[in-house]
Amino acid sequence: MTLSPPDSEAGSKVSEAAVSLKGFSFQYQAHPAVRDLSLEVQNGIIHGLIGPDGAGKTTVMRSICTLLDVAEGSVSVFGLEVNKHRTEIRSRLGYMPQRFSLYQDLTVEENLRFFARLFGIPEQEYARRRETLYSFSRLGPFQNRRAKALSGGMKQKLALSCALVHAPELLVLDEPTFGVDPVSRMEFWDILHDLKKQGSTILVSTAYMDEAEKCDHVTLLHKGRILLDGDPARILKNWTTNIYSLGSDAPRELARFLASQPEVLSSQFFGADLHITAKEEIGATKFRSWQAQCPSLRKWEKIPAGMEDIFLELMENDQDR
Amino acid sequence: MIRTVDLTKRFGSFTAVDKLNLEIGRGEIFGFLGANGAGKTTTIRILCGLTRPTSGRAEVAGLDLARRSEQVKRSIGYMSQRFALYEDLKLRENLVFYGGLYRLGPQTSLNKAKPYLERFAMERYTDELVREIPPGYKQRLALICALTHDPPVVFLDEPTSGVDPQARREFWSVISDLAASGKTVIVSTHYMEEAEYCHRVLIMRDGISAAQGSPAELKAAHGVGSMQELFLLLASGE
16 A cells, blocks of 8 residues: 555646746745746656745745745646635645644644544544554654654654645655754655655755755755756756865865965865865866965865755855845 | 763653763864754753753863752853744844843843854844744854853754755854854754764764764774764664
8 A cells, every 4th residue: 555646637637747836926024035936846756945044945835835825926736726726735735844843742643633634534544544654654653652752853754744644646845854863864765755656746845955966856946036947966967167075184274275275266164074166177286286385185086066065156156145 | 161970861761861971171062963862952951951960960161060050051052952032022132132131231232143143144134023034044043142142161952953054054163163262062963064073072872972082083983984974873773
């Protein structure tokens, strides 16, 4: 038995995108959150939404979940306008909002049951789905534990389970791995890939760039606009900036030294290493002359761009953020 | 600046922190790593004087926690994992409120906060209600609120969770400046590349210390190339 959505008869033109935004703008009081945005989420893929804090990611997600009044432009889900078909859209999508959204005083099982009732799932059907959800989340042994007593990773798995209880075709997950440890984060993404294999479409936002690289398609939002959009593997492959990873015993000192070097466009800390970007290739002679001036420089290596390099480069080029 | 001897905390039959021994010096950036539920937050809450240990001793800023926890609270800054901000107050009002808790006047609080607001490019939110600002910016504000009274010891519990990559680097630049000015910073994180920015780290597993040392020492001792690998090796209890 799987979690795949039941075949829906209404509006299932197979080729149609799961989500389509056209010229969508939205503002909260004085602040524009999203400006003239057009975006499609294709069926059956994991589509990542990234961008700096305040870029408009949550606004896009809330509009798709029919939680905003769309006045400018249009937002449609399963080919249906969000303003006109709230009930139908909501019954076919699962939403996991940013930060913890569960009932802390209810147990794991009670939270699941609550969401099942909300969607009018018959008791027998619920009992079946619950077992499936327990088998992938491994929350079964904790079913009588109150939500507030769960660890961070377990809470996020429970919130995901609650968003899945009505077998939605589309999942909208707003920073689902917030505060989740590295091991649980890998497990969480394994679950997302399993759901995709079973036919779900997933729109997910994240502050982790390694997660962005695991998506089939990624959209980088900045100031309510799209700065980058496409298949992450292709974006990474075609990135033209030269990037070097430098090792140093005193990375902050090295960073200060490099700031005065004209060849270096920017430098960023990546754990124990420093990544620098450059327009031109930097040869071994240059590195050796740097090493003579700044002996803490131990090693250098040209590396392919990662999504985090690209993110930082694009933000760097936008001075006033 | 911080010393614990066999620090232990039990909740009923569950041991959250089990005979933990720590020594953290002045000007040190000390990282707490571990899986969700390993005991990092409980340890931080004990050291902040928010919960009493079941047994064992702790000193913070040279003060015995058991007897002088009120003085300890005045010597520390604490950024908790859950926002302790007032959602119905403006950003500016939160700063004044938190400064006031440490007897700073409104203008002093704002003056102390100003360089940080500039650093995080968030002056535009000063007159916004906190509930209206994006979560990543609430996180920046919570950090600033923990720092305006200039405490010698700062506890940051997952300060960069849910913060974008550029701002995370700014957080660490602030942390590094704090340490360079002689402050002691205890910080927990789930970003293993951030663990590299710590002078020393503690890896917790099921309440015990699974490893302690500098990132370079620990990687060498366990023959791994990154803190991520070290974490997978030592921190997962299963």
